[in-house]
Amino acid sequence: MTVRTIVVDDSPSMQKLITAVLETDPEIEVIGTASNPIEAREMIKVLDPDVITLDVEMPGMNGLDFLERLMRLRPMPVVMISSHTRKGADATIAALEIGAVSCLPKPRMDDEAALQEMRQNVKAAASAKMAIQGRQRTSGDARTKPARSAVLKRKRGIDVIAxxxxxxxxxALTEVLSGFPANCPPTVVTQHMPEHFTKSFAERLDRLCAPKVVEAADGMPISEGHVYIAPGGVGHLTVAGRTEKLCRVQPGQLRSGHMPSVDVLFESVAKAFADKAAAALLTGMGSDGAEGLLALKKAGALTIAQDRATSLVYGMPAAAERLGAANHVLPLRDIASALFGGGTEVTQNVCA
Incomplete structure (x- = not known):
């Protein structure tokens, strides 16, 4: 099946570059290019694409305003293309919460790994089309505003959550973490995201959730009531120590096609905390995290995979399920309480 794609960017040279990158894959066809949201809207009506790539920053109606209207009126898979700037990163995180499938930096022809990632993201976005349309019909604005929720008190001793x-x-992470109380166990997170974007993501989560959410740094002590997000593109996040718990962020080779890698994080948690850990592998393409989740299960940790019905892309959790790595396969709404052991004493979360 060919993925029919429209490229939306105000730069003619960037339109040509993105088109050239995508069309090196025989499974992708660029059926049109648009310079602004008005042109894009008319083109979408006529051509009915499977996916669009959308520049965050454009004159007139910006990419975020256009995305919000598109997802409300005609939901479809959108891959956001952003500059490597703080403004671009902030806008891209907002776009992902509105409903974009993924975010990517502007392409460079000398970075083949990034070009391949763009092609893979467009194809993954197409596979998520039905999920996006179903999600928009059922969730409305609740998707971007996590509701206050009760958090089940844990019965078992958990020193770290991954x-x-x-x-x-x-x-997915916004929903799960919005179920965490202010005094949650130290929580470490790897989300595949470009460099510079993870700081904006951490800051946005920090505004939404009760625990303190920060971008991890090498040597940073980890403590109760804190969530640590792996910085994008600079190294792998790992944890060390039972007595003095520390984040480690160190350069390395790609693992499962990624840096940071979920596998690397999970394996470090299994080694350092064994049966005192709990972990969940959420939506995503590929298989990163599946082997790490299996290592955690073998070490005695509580392991969870998100189910097919609530995953935007059922790749990583499916790989974990095939390996038998998950103690439980659960819908997204149940994962926070399961991580805390499913106790019966209910405390009210204070996330907005």
Whole structure:
């Protein structure tokens, strides 16, 4: 099946570059290019694409305003293309919460790994089309505003929680972490995201959730009531120590096609905390995290995979399920309480 794609960017040279990158894959066809949202709207009506790529920053109606209207009136898979700037990163995180499938930096022809990632993201976005349309029909604005929720008090001793996600992970992690109380166990997170974007993501989560959410740094002590997000593109996040718990962020080779890698994080948690850990592998394409979740299960940790019905892209959790790595396969809404052991004493979360 060919993925029919429209490229929306105000730069003619960037339109040509993105088109050239995508069309090196025989499974992708660029059926049109648009310079602004008005042109894009008319083109979408006529051509009915499977996916659009959308520049965050454009004259007139910006990409975020256009995306919000598109997802409300005609939901479809959108891959956001952003500059490597703080403004671009902030806008991209907002776009992911509105409903974009993934975010990517502007392409460079000398970075083949990034070009391949763009092609893979467009194809993954197409596979998520039905999920996006179904989600928009049922969830409305609740998707971007996590509701106040009760958090089940844990019965078992958990020293560390680890979470991994990729495509669709911004929404998934927001929902899971909005179920965490202010005094949650130290929580470490790897979300596949470009460099510079993870700081904006951490800051946005920090505004939404009760625990303190920060971008992890090498040597940073980890403590109760804190969530640590792996920085994008600079190294792998790992944890060390039972007595003095520390984040480690160190350069390395790609693992499962990614840096940071969920597998690397999960395996470090299994080694350091064994049966005192709990972990969940959420929505995303590929298989990163599946082997790490299996290592955690073998070490005695509580392991969870998100189910097919609530995953935007059922790749990573499916790989974990095939390996038998998950103690439980659960819908997204049940994962926070399961991580805390499913106790019966209910405390009210204070996330907005």
């Amino acid at each position: 979470l991994g996600a990729s495509t669709g992970g911004v929404e």
